[in-house]
Amino acid sequence: MNKLDLVNAVSEACSISKKDADAAISAFLLEVGKSLERKEEVKLSGFGTFLVKDRKGRIGTIPGTNTKIEIPTTKTVAFKPSKQLKELVK
Numbered sequence: 001m002n003k004l005d006l007v008n009a010v011s012e013a014c015s016i017s018k019k020d021a022d023a024a025i026s027a028f029l030l031e032v033g034k035s036l037e038r039k040e041e042v043k044l045s046g047f048g049t050f051l052v053k054d055r056k057g058r059i060g061t062i063p064g065t066n067t068k069i070e071i072p073t074t075k076t077v078a079f080k081p082s083k084q085l086k087e088l089v090k
Helices: 003-014 018-037 083-089
Strands: 042-044 048-055 058-062 067-071 074-081
Touching (some): 074 083
Antiparallel strands (some): 058 067
16 A cells, blocks of 8 residues: 555545545654654554664674675664554554
């Protein structure tokens, strides 16, 4: 499913226009992004939690040349599914 598929599904499920569904989904995604930018967790009951995690720096190898490089510490977005979502996917 991509964003257009999601817009169509929300539009049908909520009996609203595709334009309104797209605006709502875009606003939702923007707010999730802003919260993560502030290092806040985004908890959606029954779905899961989006959070920012630190990824430790490490030594990597360039394939083909076997040259060692240092990969710096970075931040990444992680998703932790809820128990309900895990059960649904089983």
